[in-house]
Amino acid sequence: MTFQLPAYHPPDFTQPPFVDAPPVTFRRVVKSGVAPDDYHATSIHPEYFQVEKNRWTLLEQSRMDCVVVKRDDGSLVVKAFRKLERGERVACGRRENGEDGIFVHAEPFESQDQTLQKFAFRTRTTRETSFSIDYDELYDLLEFERRNGFIVWVLGPAVVFDRDSREAFAKLVAEGYVHALLAGNALAVHDVEAALFSTALGQGIYAKKSAELGHYNHLDAINRVRAIGSIEKAIDAGIVGNGIMKAVVENDISCVLAGSIRDDGPLPETITDACQAQDRMRAIARRATTVIGMATVLHTIATGNMVPAYQVTEGHGVRPVYFYSVDMSEFAVSKLVNRGSLSARAILTNVQDFVVNVERGLRRRKTGFRG
Template structure:
């Protein structure tokens, strides 16, 4: 059965007929919201601007405030607030303050459960066969109809087969945006130049002689040439994920870290500029695949609402978290990304399995 997006269920606005209009107060101090501000969630939120006229911001993210600009609403980070901005105030979310947070926009599909049952939480013991099949359906649909953002840690590069699988996923059109740190690009280029990652051969795991220099040599050479693209044009980078990304002009953001070596010239060192660049990519996302990076996954989760508006229609944003650690996926949910689905497995195996499964479907 072909994949189909779930229908959006609008709130029952008739039941909110007695609700007051949403209130807005002016910002006085730059970057400081008025007392009693309303903080956004991952869910669709409606604000009554006139009697029976409920408006939903088209683009949102959690832990921000809502600024009224005429008849439109903008979801804004605190640091962007300027004097005179009119910020929504009110902390009751069921209409009492003219604010309605819609927590079940696509209808919950829950299996009937016994009051007492085993294995009701996702763990490393869970079976994931159906998750893979559902993911294949989703990615095939999104390749043609959506925008798939991958959030990746360097572990996906440390294995020969997973690096090849990820490169093929890029080439096959399943990657529309990439968010990562300096390490992913650095070790991908190290693999292209030296067939190692952090000095260890990516297929045999043998430690190369003076291998601890390899990622530094790769960084140094790219910095000498001025960019990764220049290194590719000079023939130093003939394969890999970043080459495939560049060849297809896929947008990517490499967010800097305090522990970075080098870093690569393309790394965004200012954390707030990196956040802005990441959000510009996330705004387009309809599916997010986050794997093997706790901090980048949580950061992206904080920027990703549970919905997006495309072509005038409201649809869900799917968020997958893939990691070996239950702690990582639990922490993502604990930081507010309640809609994230987890697959607990080695990400290298996950990439190989996913690419192979999608490729088989094409034949």
């Protein structure tokens, strides 16, 4: 089937309650980094603000849990609390149906769900859910997004713990299905370890046999990269001869490695300042039209907080942002939704199998085989 974006249905601002709604109130920031009382916090949904009477403005480049600032030219920008500057004007009001000049559009896209039953079994995603159609829809989406969107992958280290999934993801990069990569120090460390020793945390990535003194391998990998100065230099020198990081570097893919308190090393590219890492992730996330998070709860939730459920693009107007969470744990994917990423779609499976299946499925479609 040919992928088509669902139609966007904007509000009709000529109808009640909008015609009687007041312009939104903006209050000054008194202390930098502190929003005024009654500030409006943004959601994942499209949001409109009546800046002047009968002039409703849609937020572009939005993100969850931020505030809206009115610039001197009347335009609106979404800012994190920590970036507010004294004197800036912040949108205030917590009623979201127009009463305060703010409307949160919770159902903007046409729904393909035709289920009308008041009671039905198996309506929630669990380990028993079938995912065949999800894979087929994902293949169509990725083919569309490769040319028309911006695909962001959020990876946990489990992806490189298996030879086949590591190779499959590198192929996805080479084939253009990866526009950006967000991960932690561990993903890159164990990918480099695999390139050097064919292990991840000392265990073979194919035979799963523990190497002698294998617990040194990831530390040796970090040490070698730090000695030469960077992952890119290690690749250029032939030290890292295969894997995901090599594919990312050679295909000039945007990549952010955000560090954590428990990181070994870390690698030179890993950003250890949390605010700096968040800013770098946000610069990528704001471009996302599809996000696929795999086996990394914290990084996936962090990305989910930065990505709204919509994107305003030149070619397609207001369109949805697709968000997939892939994990073996129901808890992991449920936690993402519980943190506000209501549009996230879950696929419960081993992420290594998932990557292999996606690469194989896309390759088969290219050859015309859809079995």
